[in-house]
Amino acid sequence: MVQWRKIPDGLQPAKGDIPDSMNDPVVWLQWILIAGIIASSVFSVINSFRSRRSKDANQRALYAAKMNISMGVMLILIAFIQMFVYTGSTLRVIVGAVFMLLGLFNIFAGIRNRSVIRTVMERNAAGKQR
Numbered sequence: 001m002v003q004w005r006k007i008p009d010g011l012q013p014a015k016g017d018i019p020d021s022m023n024d025p026v027v028w029l030q031w032i033l034i035a036g037i038i039a040s041s042v043f044s045v046i047n048s049f050r051s052r053r054s055k056d057a058n059q060r061a062l063y064a065a066k067m068n069i070s071m072g073v074m075l076i077l078i079a080f081i082q083m084f085v086y087t088g089s090t091l092r093v094i095v096g097a098v099f100m101l102l103g104l105f106n107i108f109a110g111i112r113n114r115s116v117i118r119t120v121m122e123r124n125a126a127g128k129q130r
Contacts, residue, residue, distance in 0.1 A: 030085045036077045043071035058124070061117045068110030075103030 014062050051063035082096035 026085060030081065033077050033081050033085070037074055037081075037124040040070045040077065043067075044074060051124065058117055058121050062114065062121070063115035065110045065117060068106045070110075072103040072106030072108075072110060075099045075106060079103060 047063045047067035047070060051060050051067060054060040054063060077101070079096040079099035082092050082099065086092060
């Protein structure tokens, strides 16, 4: 509990006190998950723009695969927030499970597409060197 002390301008926490919410591990988990969601959203948007602006079909597919991986991570983090941070209702758990499955599928598809495109790009590079 924060101890308040009176100062001339009003009330402020006593020196060295930290609000209770900052000591709660659930609050820390929530902020970490939100930061991860923001970061993966930014990577997803960046790769989406790169994919749409690229003239080379292989580069376009590579950026789309990276975008799928970023979106999968974002969906999994949203699922974690739905299932673990808030009080568990049946609907929240179901929505979290659906997001988790969609996220896992996006990650799997992105990794698979990325490896296929990498192989095609390496074959094309080897063919041009001959």
